[in-house]
Amino acid sequence: MFAIILAMTTIFIFGMLRELRLGEEYTKKTMLGRLAITTFIVGFLASGAFQAATANKVLPFDDISTSYAQNEIINLYNKKMMTGTSKTSFSPTRSITRAEFITVLDRMLGLNPVGSPVTSFTDVALDDWYYGWIQAAVQLELANGITATSFAPKRAVTRQEAAVWVARALKQNGESSIGLCTAFKDGKEIADWASASVAAVHQAGLMKGDNKGKFRPSEPITRQETAVLLDRVLQNKSWASELKALPEKRIVIGWQYGQTREQYQSNILKSNVNTLSPRWYFVGETGDLSDSTDTKLITWAKQNDKQIWAMVGNRSDQSATHLMLSDSIVRNKVVEQLSEIVKRYDLEGLNIDFENVAPKDRALLTTFITSLAEELHTLGAVLSIDVSPDLGTDWTEAFDYAALGKQADYVVMMGYDEHYGGSLYPGSNASLPYDEHAIDTLLKVVPSEKVILAFPFYNRDWTLNENGTVSSSEFITLTEQNRKIKTYALKPVWNEAMGQYVAIYMKQSLKHTIWFEDARSLITKYRLAVDKKLAGVAYWYIGGESEDVWASLSNAETYYDYSFSK
Structure with a gap:
């Protein structure tokens, strides 16, 4: 002074x-x-x-004036990424807990806390301040518990744990720098599960050894060390630019079902949906088209920068669909009516949802889609068609995936009903392997930029016989599913292979099983869509979700678009 x-x-x-x-x-x-x-x-x-x-x-805390990390602490505090242990104290030399570290890491990545009630951790309560931050990280596979049922939120983070979490968050797998751990005198003390990550963050200049050349892998990392570590991430211009970039815009379809216009609009505003698909049109055997167009929804969509790809269904009526497709005059009549509707209401596109089409009508369905695509393209409108996974059954024999992929702008893979109401044995509605197989099979004949993966906002609660077969099943929304967690004090267990939580409970001496569709399982499917470079995703149906899933899907949308090149 x-x-x-x-x-x-x-x-x-x-x-x-x-x-x-x-x-x-x-x-x-x-x-x-x-x-x-x-x-x-x-x-x-x-x-x-x-x-x-x-x-x-200059100093937001009373105890950082002598800290070597003073500037880094202030920078993270000003960016609202790291706070103190009280209003006036930062506690720079205190060990940082697992809950605190994950919270700061989430904030740095631009993630939001999420309130999904589905968790396998018994030591993280819904009303804990860190619950949502831990959930956000776990859902994106940025962090795991110390066991399947314990996260240990108050335990100190070791330096090697910090290295793993940061390397994972920055998508630095360390495969090309595994041998660098030998640079530390105590390199042999670094755990096998952490060695690649330690090497990666060291090579990136994020974590260094002490003045004795040691990494000290099992020692707790302090709050001031954490501040220095994460501030170094922000000083990397490439990474900092990634963190500020807007997510890539993908098609996100939300189907309307069982909701009034007001209810549908309300839910859409809470979501990341940019393409509305109301069930307005159904085709009969004579080619007559039922028209339930809601012009107020069209006006609202345009005011809110949303497109409308109205759904066209066949009510799963195989006989009527055959009569319509097999008569060229009737078929062309339907094409003309749909074209006129798109023009009259200025729709951006149509979504064809024909189910239970007879195998013998395979070529006729392709002819219909070809004619409709030609008409819509002259109007500058989009044509999408919904298909089910090719499992070699009559249910999907009518879909010539390759031909439909050439004619339609988008092919929407309905990635659900792996096990349905008539199944003999219980199982998942949409496991990750099921969707992976469906997409990989489709991508052999349809380019990824024309494929959209649809997720379920519904599930089944299975009641079992003593021999393990299905006695009955209850169709449930995700909100109803979450209510069962509380009612029956369910303890879901995460199944990594399935990409889902599973829970078993007893009701009136009968065994019940649920394969959960929740934010975490939906995120695994979203990641599949990103990894496969698909055109977008879709949700059947809006209103079936629990509100917490939108924050989680927004996190996925943000995080999975980061590339974090070295």
Whole structure:
């Protein structure tokens, strides 16, 4: 502070002398006035009020003035990524807990806490301040528990754990730098599960050894060390740019079913859906088209920058669909009506949802889609068609995937009903392997940029016989599913291979099983869509979801678009 006072006083006095040399006229009164101003400035700079104000402005905490990480702490605090242990204390030398570290890491990645009630951790309560942050990280596979049922949120994070979490968050797998751990004198003490990550963050200049050349893998990392580590991430211009970039825009379809316009609009506004698909049109055997167009929804969609690809269904009526497709006059009549509807209501596109089409109508269905695509393309409208996974059964024999992929703009893979109401044995509605197989099979004949993967916002609660077969099943929404967790105190267990939680419970002496569709399982499917470079995703149906899934899917949308190149 003395240096500042001396410097400013010297500048002021030299300024007066300079003016005298330049010939300025000074009266005794002018000189006294200038000296009085100088005295006031010196006095103010030396005052306790000024020093206190300066200190408060620079240091948000009382205990970081001597910390080597002072600048990094202030930077993370100003970016609202890292807070103190109290309003006035940062506790720089204290170990950081697993819950605290994950929270800071989430904030750095631009993620939001999520409130999904589905968790296998018994030591993370829904009302804990860190619950949502841990859920966000676990759902994106950024962190795991120390066991299947324990996260240990209050346990100190070791330096090698911190390395693993940061490397995973930045998608630095370390495969090309595994041998670098030998750079540390205690490299052999680094756990096998952490060695690649330690090497990766060391190579990236994020974590260094101490002045004795040791990494100290099992020692707790302090809060000030954490601040330095994460600030180094932000100093990487490429990574910092990634963190500020907007997610890539994909098609996100939300089907309307069983909701009024007001209910549907309300749910859409909470979501990331950009393409609405209301069930407005159904085709009969004579080619007559039922029209339930809601013009108010069309106006609302345009006002809210949403497209409408209205759904066209066949009510799963195989006989009526055959009669319509097999008569060229009737078939062309339907094409003309649909084309006219798109033009009349200025729709952006149509979504064809023909189910239970007879195998013998395979070529006729392709002909219909070809004709409709030609008409819609002259109007600048989009044509999409819904298909089920090719499992070699009559249910999907009518779909010539390759031909449909050439004619339609998008092929929507309905990735659900792996086990349906008529199944003999219980099982998942949409396991990850089921969707992977469906997409991989489709991508052999349809380019990824034309494929959309649909997820379920519904599930089944299976009641079992003593021999394990299905006694009955209850169709449930995700909200109803979550309600069962609370009612029956369910303890879901995450199944990595299936990409889902599974829970078993007893009700009136009968065994029940649920393969959960929740935010975490939906995120695994979303990641599949990103990894396969698909055009987008779709949700059947809006209103079936629990509200928490939108925050989770938003996190996935944000995080999976990061590339974090080295």
